[in-house]
Every structure is written in structure tokens, then in C-alpha cells.
Amino acid sequence: MAETFATQKPATLIWCMGATQHTVGTANVRAFCILLLATGNVGGNGNGANIFRGHCNVQGATDVGLDVVTLPFYYGLDENAWRHWCRVWDVPFESMAARFDTPQMMGVPGIPTTRYFDAVQMPGQGAKREGDENYLQQRDSLKAMVVFGHGGNTVTRMPEAAKGLEKLDLLVVADPHPTTFAVLANRRENTYLLPICTQFETSGSRTASNRSLQWGSKVVEPIFESKDDYEAMYRLAGALDRAAERRAMPVRFQAELFKHIEVQGQQPSAESILREINRGSWSTGYSGQSPERLKLHMANQQHFDLVSLRGKEGTPVAGDFYGLPWPCWGTPEMKHPGTHILYNTNLHVKDGGGTFRARFGVERNGETLLAEGSWPKGSEIEDGYPEFTVAVLKRLGWFDELTAPEKASLEHHFGANIDRASWSTDLSGGIIRVAMEHGCMHYGNGKARANAWNLPDPVPVHREPIYTPRTDLIAQYPTLPDRRGFRLPHLGQSVQARSNTVGRDFPIVLTTGRLVEYEGGGEETRSNKWLAELQQDMFVEINPGDAQSRGIRDGQWVWVTGPESNSRARVKALVTERVGPGVAFMPFHFGGWFMGEDLRGRYPTGTDPIVLGESANTITTYGYDPVTFMQETKVTLCQIRSA
Amino acid sequence: MARLKFLCDADRCIECNACVTACKNENEVPWGINRRRVVTINDGKPGERSISMACMHCTDAPCAAVCPVSCFYGTADGLVLHDKDLCIGCGYCFYACPFGAPQYPRVGNFGGRGKMDKCTYCAGGPQADNSAVEYAQYGANRLAEGKLPLCAEMCSTKALLAGDGEIIAAIYKERVQRRGYGSGAWGWRTAYKEGLAV
Ligand code: SF4
Ligand code: SF4
Numbered sequence: 158m159a160e161t162f163a164t165q166k167p168a169t170l171i172w173c174m175g176a177t178q179h180t181v182g183t184a185n186v187r188a189f190c191i192l193l194l195a196t197g198n199v200g201g202n203g204n205g206a207n208i209f210r211g212h213c214n215v216q217g218a219t220d221v222g223l224d225v226v227t228l229p230f231y232y233g234l235d236e237n238a239w240r241h242w243c244r245v246w247d248v249p250f251e252s253m254a255a256r257f258d259t260p261q262m263m264g265v266p267g268i269p270t271t272r273y274f275d276a277v278q279m280p281g282q283g284a285k286r287e288g289d290e291n292y293l294q295q296r297d298s299l300k301a302m303v304v305f306g307h308g309g310n311t312v313t314r315m316p317e318a319a320k321g322l323e324k325l326d327l328l329v330v331a332d333p334h335p336t337t338f339a340v341l342a343n344r345r346e347n348t349y350l351l352p353i354c355t356q357f358e359t360s361g362s363r364t365a366s367n368r369s370l371q372w373g374s375k376v377v378e379p380i381f382e383s384k385d386d387y388e389a390m391y392r393l394a395g396a397l398d399r400a401a402e403r404r405a406m407p408v409r410f411q412a413e414l415f416k417h418i419e420v421q422g423q424q425p426s427a428e429s430i431l432r433e434i435n436r437g438s439w440s441t442g443y444s445g446q447s448p449e450r451l452k453l454h455m456a457n458q459q460h461f462d463l464v465s466l467r468g469k470e471g472t473p474v475a476g477d478f479y480g481l482p483w484p485c486w487g488t489p490e491m492k493h494p495g496t497h498i499l500y501n502t503n504l505h506v507k508d509g510g511g512t513f514r515a516r517f518g519v520e521r522n523g524e525t526l527l528a529e530g531s532w533p534k535g536s537e538i539e540d541g542y543p544e545f546t547v548a549v550l551k552r553l554g555w556f557d558e559l560t561a562p563e564k565a566s567l568e569h570h571f572g573a574n575i576d577r578a579s580w581s582t583d584l585s586g587g588i589i590r591v592a593m594e595h596g597c598m599h600y601g602n603g604k605a606r607a608n609a610w611n612l613p614d615p616v617p618v619h620r621e622p623i624y625t626p627r628t629d630l631i632a633q634y635p636t637l638p639d640r641r642g643f644r645l646p647h648l649g650q651s652v653q654a655r656s657n658t659v660g661r662d663f664p665i666v667l668t669t670g671r672l673v674e675y676e677g678g679g680e681e682t683r684s685n686k687w688l689a690e691l692q693q694d695m696f697v698e699i700n701p702g703d704a705q706s707r708g709i710r711d712g713q714w715v716w717v718t719g720p721e722s723n724s725r726a727r728v729k730a731l732v733t734e735r736v737g738p739g740v741a742f743m744p745f746h747f748g749g750w751f752m753g754e755d756l757r758g759r760y761p762t763g764t765d766p767i768v769l770g771e772s773a774n775t776i777t778t779y780g781y782d783p784v785t786f787m788q789e790t791k792v793t794l795c796q797i798r799s800a
Numbered sequence: 801m802a803r804l805k806f807l808c809d810a811d812r813c814i815e816c817n818a819c820v821t822a823c824k825n826e827n828e829v830p831w832g833i834n835r836r837r838v839v840t841i842n843d844g845k846p847g848e849r850s851i852s853m854a855c856m857h858c859t860d861a862p863c864a865a866v867c868p869v870s871c872f873y874g875t876a877d878g879l880v881l882h883d884k885d886l887c888i889g890c891g892y893c894f895y896a897c898p899f900g901a902p903q904y905p906r907v908g909n910f911g912g913r914g915k916m917d918k919c920t921y922c923a924g925g926p927q928a929d930n931s932a933v934e935y936a937q938y939g940a941n942r943l944a945e946g947k948l949p950l951c952a953e954m955c956s957t958k959a960l961l962a963g964d965g966e967i968i969a970a971i972y973k974e975r976v977q978r979r980g981y982g983s984g985a986w987g988w989r990t991a992y993k994e995g996l997a998v
Contacts, residue, residue, distance in 0.1 A: 673816050687824040690831050691817055735844035 167203035217364030225267030245437035274321025308678015369480025442484020515601025563587030679746030695770025812959035827939025856991035
């Protein structure tokens, strides 16, 4: 493969969750990037790493900060990051700090969605038993959960999830349809289903896999009594404020966090939400895509070239890349065209060109980490350089190119610490503007990094899955030792050892994935009669050889059993050579049946999807990527028998 | 006058069922009736191919030849349409059709057949164009609005082409020449008595 990539150019590598949802997910992704870098397939037309997203605006949701290790736009969780966002929100840092149990908790990554049920079931530090690692690194267990737009059945280890959901004090499910979260546990009290409208019933910016933003306009009014996410969050924040007031607690949510958001009645405006994003997201270049610029693109779609994505000369969008793919640097007034291809040194930085970020310091073990012999077209600095701060501008003699308002903003926000203000925290955008005027990348000009010395495997290596039929490979390629992360214990080798004992009873490798007809947890699409008709039964794909040796006919009911929690699922057999001998596949969009039980009666009347079925993740097992805690959905073991 | 046809390029079809879903939605086709469907051959094996199939609107249509009540009629564009008010649900056309296009809703509990339903090329039926009665019985009449069938319009890969037979044949030939292979326009010899050699 490396030879093909080296000789057949341009070459691109496309992947989705098949590479990432593994105990070695981060390592896989890094190996792909290293392959592309080493074969010269980054930064040019037609090459690079292309990761496709599965739903509208997954990319945008990620950027805005649903990752529990960072504040919005990848600023991290340290004090600098908090202070930056406090400046953007216009909220005192002290008010933010007061929301946390201790100041240290501000910088501790949260609990990922892949492990919420473990966090419910484990004791907090308060009730921790001496010498027992089975505890949650916060004062108490997880007690309450609000779920916005998340299926539940897309998360592994569902028998454990059912127990966790049962134990929660409060559960709120906010979605267009009741999801698996709503029915999996037999909850009667303190469970609320909030009807949320779909993307077609609200407006706002949406980011696609290629980092382009599009303005989506409301197509129809929200049906029934549903509300959009903005209104639901605004009203929740208001209810919390009133509750805090009654208890004489100083914390305020609606009053503090919506200061610069226009609200009509109870409805925050989508435009002002994007403007707040523009004001704070310098790090990632979500700063130039104002609502006005995005709407101009939508109105002029016909003027963009379908291959280069560029607006044609002589049109209102001349020179822009369609949807101003991030990074779209600086303020909207700077008119950066967006970045269609990352790290492209053949373009001027003001024209969508770029360098590799100087993110990891300037030198390591006596070797420079800055670029050597590489700079973007038209750069005045023909060498590597670190990221830009006010101090760097001063050293280069460019400080006085900042305008008076830019300087005033820096002085207002940073005062005596002005030298430390950096391109990513300067709310005026001045540092970025001046650097770009000189053809320089404000984030520095560094080398791409193949050796990530701060990760568990600095250079990616093979590690056998937790549950593997190749137990002979465990000694040479063990998974990582048990450790902690994200407030939780993270077991590795101790669970992997089970492979040696369960292999005989669970001889088939099970993998899971998508169907074209359904999406995510599947409630919307399984409630759509046109789509539901196309896939009426949950199934397992099994190879003809494996089916024959088990006496299984195509289309009959079978039990799939898994090696944890006595898990079992009753599904239809699809005997096919799509899977090889010893391998089975299940799609993950089904829900509403659990271990042989039909849960249709648990949906509120009239809200049950047309098609229900067992969830693939009832069978999937333990296993998490060490860096992201992404779950292992692609490899486990199972057994299949006639039902 | 154009001769309207369908062409499915099996080397492009990815079995996404967008055409099927578009058809169902546009024409409000009830559950269990499939005016269009996607058939996959050699599933899971090398050489797997998918073909999107509906009524091909045949030249000298066999369905029309066997219908005992002569409910079929041809249009000036070469489409084969039918009149449900005349249809007696006998099922002869299903046996005559080489593509399995005619569908019948089940009526009653004893497997009784209702009026035949099939692809209209989004051209409605014998009533006034785009009237409510036409929509209720036959679905959309996009053709009368100057539009092509929605299945082909929505095809994610443009495997499925609809339009003037000569134009879509030329598009297909150019594709095959460019990419250097083509398994032929599936069903054309049967439906239109002509192959599509490149
Ligand atoms: S495909 Fe079948 S139903 Fe359509 S015209 Fe030909 S014979 Fe008649
Ligand atoms: S929409 Fe096109 S690609 Fe998809 S199944 Fe139909 S013919 Fe094939």
C-alpha cells in the first residue's frame, strides 16, 4: 500500500469509524497520517486525509466543543482557555470558577458518552474504598443526565448501560423521537422526554466533512409542541437561574451566558450564536464566517466552480472557497477566502495557503521542530518560526502596524500582560491580520509530527483487540496495561486476559457498522415509512460456511450471544459472503428490543418507531482508545445459534 | 417527439435505494408496493452488481398485449400507462412482463388482488394533468410540469438515467468509452429491442 501511495499521485486516504472506533483508534489515524506525510500526499490538490462524517453538522458539533477534554474550538481546559472564553462571553473568570467543586476540577476532562453508565455505577471519591481503583474521580457518582440528540444504542455494553440508566436520579432525553435512552431502562419517575425539532425546523450554520459551513434556513415551523435546541437550552438555563435564586445560590446561567445573544421572546437568534462563535474561535479559524458571508454563498451557489470550489471572477463571491471552509482566518472584514486544502504552501496565507502548526515547542532533543526550507508562497520570513504573540510582533518591529482599536482591545483585555497575548486569544484579530500581511502564518511554521511523544504509543504499533480469537498474538502485541483516564479506571490487559477463556464459547469475530437506509441510533429513520419498509428486521450477517455448520438457514431467527454480561440478541440471519468465514456483522441502528424482549409498550403512545429490533451494542464489549476513550465497536467475539 | 426511456448503469449503482425512496415519497406509494426496486446480483462476491428496476416502458409492451380489458395506453413520448378504472386485477400483465413491474395491493383476506399499480414514469394517469384525482390514483405527474422522474433526478451516482432515449444512450456510451468498460444497458434489448454496443 505504501508503494501505491508513493507512486500513484495524488493519493488520498478516506476513513470513517472503521478506523477510529477501536482500542487503537488514535494509533490507526496517526498511522494513516504518517503514511500520507511520508509519501508526500499532504497539502495538495486531490491528496490528504479525508474523514467522512455520518450526519449533518457532526463536524460542527465537534468543533464547537462536545469533546470533554476541551472548551470550544480546541482551546483545551487550562486557565488560559477559560480566561479566553470568559472574555468572549463577557463573564468574570471567578464566576466560572465558582461553578466547580474545586478549582482543579476546572481543568479535569469530563466523562465521555462512552462511559456514562460506569460513572453512574461507580462510587465517587467520597465513598472510595482504600486500595480500590473502581471509583470516579469527582466528589460523587454521576446522578443526573440530559441527553441532546444522541441515540444511546450507538454506545457499546448496553446491558451495563441499562443498569446505569436505572440508577440515575434524573434523566432528560431531548430529541425529535424517543431514543433508546428513553426506553432501555424501566424508569417510571424523574424521566423527561423533551420534543426537539429537526434541523429542517430551525436555522443556523452547519459544518460539513470538508470544513465548509453552510447556512441552513428553517424550511417548516416546528411541528407539534417541539422546540429547537437553542430555545430548549435557553429555557433550561432560565429555569436553573430561578432555582438558584430560590436557594440563594449566586450561580446564573441564562443571565450570564446569553449576554451577547439576541433573544426574541424565548428564541435565541441563530445569527447571533454564529457571531459569538466568530468572536471566540480564532484558534480554528471559525472567525471569518459571519452569517452575512455564509448567506451570500447560499444565494450565489451557482457561481462556484464545482472542482476548485472557488467563486468565479466577476461574481459577488469571487475568490472565496464555497462555504468558507475553516480555517477562515481573522475577522469577516479581512475577507479570508477559507481554506479548501490544509497545509498548502503553494498559496499565499491570505489566499487559503498554510503551514504545519508550530504546536509542540521549537526544539526537542537538540533538534529544531520548526520548518526548514519550507514556507508559504509570498512569505516575508523564509524559514520556520514559532507562533505569533504581541512579544513576537514587537521583536519583528511589526507591533505598530496594529491599528489603534486593535491595540486598545489588546490593552483592555491583557493590560500589563499584553506581551503574552497571542493570535488565538487576541479578540481584535489584529495579530493574525498583521502576520498575514507579511505572508506569515500566525500559528507558526513548524514540522509535521510523526512521533507524538506525549501519547501512550508515540509511534503507532499494533495491539491486539481486547477480545481476540488470536490469543497467540497477545503476548507479542498486548493491549495497554490497566490505567486511569477521564475520571475513570481504564482496564486493558486485565480484560484482554479473558480472551484466553472465552474464545472457545465465542468463536466468531463480530463487527458492527452502518446501513445506508438508517442513520445513527435510527429512531428518526426507523419512524419514516419509506425507509422502514426497506429494512424491516434487525439481522446478523453470517458466512454460509458458519451458517451451515450451525444448521442456520437464511432469514431464520437466531440468538447472537456475547462474552460479557450474559448478553444475547434475537435477530434474523442473513447468510451471505459479504462476511468471511469466522466473521459476523451487525448494523447498529436498531433499538426497542432488548435481549429478546420487545419494549414497544414503553414508548409514549404514538411515538414508537415503525421498526424496532435488537441493538448490536447489546453484544459489544469493553475496550477504549487510551487517548479519546472512543469505544471498541468494530472487534469483539460472539456465538450464533438457531433461535 | 422524444422517445423516453430508463437506463441503469450497473457499473455505477451503489445500491443506496435513493431512487426507491424518492419514488415512494413522490408518488405516495403504499407499504408493500414497489414501483421501483434495486436488485443485487453476486451479493458479497467479486463482480457484485446492483440494478435499479422499474417498468421500462417497453416498445410493443407485452403487458398491453395480454391485458383482457385493454387498460394500457401509449403516450406520444413512448410511455406505457394504464387506466386503473378499467383494470380488473387479473394479474396477466404480471406474468407477461419480463421485468416483474406490475404490482397489486392485497385486498381482503383471501389473497384477492386490487388494481394493478406500476411506475408511471412520473407521468400520472388518464385524468386531467396534476388533478387531485390523478394524484390519488397514480401519484405525481412531473412530466406535465416539464420534469423528469424523481428516481433518476435523485440518483446519487447518476447510475439511473431518464430522458430521451437517444440522449441517455449517448451519455452512457461516452461514459463507457472514458472508463473503458461497461456491462451494457441492462434490459434494453428486452424492452426496446435494441442493444447498446459501444
Ligand atoms: S416493463 Fe413490464 S409493465 Fe412496463 S411496459 Fe414493459 S411489460 Fe409493461
Ligand atoms: S439511486 Fe442510483 S445508485 Fe442509488 S440505488 Fe438507485 S440507481 Fe442505484
